[in-house]
Amino acid sequence: MLKIGVIGCGAIGREHIRRFTHMIPNAKVVGCSDYYPEAARDTADRYGIAAVYESGEELIAASEVEAVVITSSDDSHAGYVLAALRQGKQVFCEKPLAQSAADCEQIIEEELKHGRRLVQAGFMRRYDRGYAEMKRVIDSGELGAPLMIHACHRNVFQTEGFQTEMGITNVAIHELDICRWLLDDEYKNAQVLKVRQSSLSTKGYDNPQIVLLETRNGSRIDVEIQVSEAYGYDIQCQVVCEKGTLNLPDPSAVTKRTEASRSYPLLTDWADRFIEAYDIELQEWVNAAEGGELTGPSAWDGYAACVAADALNRSRGTGVFLPVEMITKPKLYKTRQEECGNAG
Numbered sequence: 001m002l003k004i005g006v007i008g009c010g011a012i013g014r015e016h017i018r019r020f021t022h023m024i025p026n027a028k029v030v031g032c033s034d035y036y037p038e039a040a041r042d043t044a045d046r047y048g049i050a051a052v053y054e055s056g057e058e059l060i061a062a063s064e065v066e067a068v069v070i071t072s073s074d075d076s077h078a079g080y081v082l083a084a085l086r087q088g089k090q091v092f093c094e095k096p097l098a099q100s101a102a103d104c105e106q107i108i109e110e111e112l113k114h115g116r117r118l119v120q121a122g123f124m125r126r127y128d129r130g131y132a133e134m135k136r137v138i139d140s141g142e143l144g145a146p147l148m149i150h151a152c153h154r155n156v157f158q159t160e161g162f163q164t165e166m167g168i169t170n171v172a173i174h175e176l177d178i179c180r181w182l183l184d185d186e187y188k189n190a191q192v193l194k195v196r197q198s199s200l201s202t203k204g205y206d207n208p209q210i211v212l213l214e215t216r217n218g219s220r221i222d223v224e225i226q227v228s229e230a231y232g233y234d235i236q237c238q239v240v241c242e243k244g245t246l247n248l249p250d251p252s253a254v255t256k257r258t259e260a261s262r263s264y265p266l267l268t269d270w271a272d273r274f275i276e277a278y279d280i281e282l283q284e285w286v287n288a289a290e291g292g293e294l295t296g297p298s299a300w301d302g303y304a305a306c307v308a309a310d311a312l313n314r315s316r317g318t319g320v321f322l323p324v325e326m327i328t329k330p331k332l333y334k335t336r337q338e339e340c341g342n343a344g
C-alpha cells in the first residue's frame with residue numbers, strides 16, 4: 001500500500017484524491033495540504049484523510065508520507081518537487097514540472113544524486129487510448145516516417161489570473177510533450193504567433209495563438225491553441241506520415257439523427273475528456289512507485305517540454321523561430337537504444 005500525501009486540494013487535486021481513495025486499491029491518501037487551509041480540511045473530511053498539514057513542506061517532511069503528489073498551482077511545483085527529492089521521496093507532479101527549463105535542470109540535478117528515478121511528470125495524454133494507439137502505429141513503421149503534425153487544443157474556460165504565457169506553459173505544454181513522444185524526436189526551433197483575436201475572448205490574454213515547431217529530424221508541427229471561449233473542449237491531432245495519416249479519435253458519444261441532421265455532443269471539461277487516461281496514469285504510477293522503478297514521463301520529459309515552452313514564450317512578438325537548446329541527456333533518462341549510441 002503506497003501512503004500518499006497530496007499538496008493542493010483544488011479541482012485536479014480532489015479528482016486525484018478521489019481516484020486514490022475509490023479506484024486504486026494499493027494507494028492510501030494519508031495527508032493533504034493546501035494554500036487555503038479550509039480547502040485541505042474540507043477535502044480531508046470528505047475523503048477520510050487522517051492528517052491535514054499546514055504547508056506542503058510539512059507534508060513532505062512527515063514520516064507517514066511515503067510518496068508525494070503535487071497538484072498545487074503551477075508556480076509552486078518546482079519548489080515542492082525539489083523538497084520531496086531532498087527527502088528522498090517519490091513524487092508525482094502534475095504538469096508543468098516547473099515554470100522554466102532552469103528550474104527543471106535543478107530538479108534533474110537533485111534526482112541524479114539519488115542515481116534512480118523518483119519523479120514522474122503528469123503528462124496524462126500518454127495514457128489516453130487514442131494517443132497510445134497512434135504511437136503504436138507510428139512506432140511499427142507501417143505508415144513510414146512521420147512528416148507533420150497538425151493539432152488543435154480548444155478550451156472553454158480558464159481560471160482567474162490566466163495570462164498569455166500560460167497558453168504555452170499550462171495549455172500547449174500537453175502538445176509539447178505528446179508530439180515529441182509520438183515522433184520520438186526533439187525540437188530544434190520554435191515560434192508562437194498571435195493571429196486574429198477572438199472577439200469572444202476579452203480577458204486580456206492572447207487567444208488564439210499558434211505554436212509552430214520544427215524537430216531535429218525535420219518534422220513540422222502546428223498547434224492551434226484556443227485557451228478559452230471555444231465551442232467545447234476539443235483536442236485534435238493528425239499525424240501525417242509518408243504512407244498515410246493518423247487521427248486522434250474523439251471520445252465516444254451517441255449520435256443523434258433527427259430533423260434532417262446528425263449530431264453528437266462534445267465535452268466541455270478536460271477532466272472528463274481525459275478521465276480514463278488519468279485513471280490509468282495514476283494506477284500505473286502507484287504500481288511503479290510501490291515497485292520502486294518508475295516508467296512514466298520523467299523529469300527529463302518535463303524538462304524537454306519546458307525548454308520548448310521557454311523558447312516559444314521568448315519568440316512571442318519577434319516573428320522568428322528561436323532555437324530550442326537542451327543540455328546533454330543524462331544516462332539515467334536514456335532508453336536502451338539511446339545508450340547503444342542512437343539519437344538522444
Ligand code: ISE
Pocket residue numbers: 155158170171174227270
Ligand atoms: C489544464 O490545466 C489542463 O491540463 C488541461 O488539459 C488543459 O486543456 C487546460 O487548458 C489547462 O488549464
